Amino acid sequence: MNLERTQYIGHYGVTFIVIRFTVVPSNRQALATLCLLEANASAPEVRLRLLNLYEKMLAQDLPCIMTVAISKPLSRKQAQSLNSRNNIIKEVISGAVAAPVGIISSKAESMVENAISDLISRRIRNFHNADVIIGLDAQVHGGIGPQHSSVSMHVYSNES
Numbered sequence: 001m002n003l004e005r006t007q008y009i010g011h012y013g014v015t016f017i018v019i020r021f022t023v024v025p026s027n028r029q030a031l032a033t034l035c036l037l038e039a040n041a042s043a044p045e046v047r048l049r050l051l052n053l054y055e056k057m058l059a060q061d062l063p064c065i066m067t068v069a070i071s072k073p074l075s076r077k078q079a080q081s082l083n084s085r086n087n088i089i090k091e092v093i094s095g096a097v098a099a100p101v102g103i104i105s106s107k108a109e110s111m112v113e114n115a116i117s118d119l120i121s122r123r124i125r126n127f128h129n130a131d132v133i134i135g136l137d138a139q140v141h142g143g144i145g146p147q148h149s150s151v152s153m154h155v156y157s158n159e160s
Contacts, residue, residue: 012081016069038070067137079127130157
């Protein structure tokens with residue numbers, strides 16, 4: 001496999017190392033030993049998820065274009081910015097879901113909004129200083145048509 005490494009600076013200044021490569025059936029086993037220095041202790045889990053993602057794509061004899069994006073550890077400011085963004089999303093969604101109930105009762109609206117907000121809070125990621133964000137992406141063209149799948153990981157720092 002020919003690995004292409006680049007750097008990408010995303011929202012809030014989060015810097016990612018992006019690794020792109022193409023997997024064909026004859027080098028599928030190389031995913032198990034892929035060198036992912038940027039993933040540090042999470043490298044074995046990332047390799048396992050890459051293998052699972054490749055299998056999910058059902059590429060057969062077609063080339064599968066895979067991308068791994070590994071962030072540098074988040075700064076405190078970046079983590080706070082991501083958490084603020086998540087809070088805004090949570091407030092917008094819970095407010096939008098509860099708004100129709102407000103026509104009937106403002107108390108019911110408040111209860112629904114709080115319930116939805118709690119539900120979202122349990123599902124949404126909370127970022128901390130030194131956390132790492134990892135994204136995996138796979139694409140296959142041909143066969144039954146273009147296929148695309150993605151998986152993300154959040155590696156929590158020991159500070160949390």
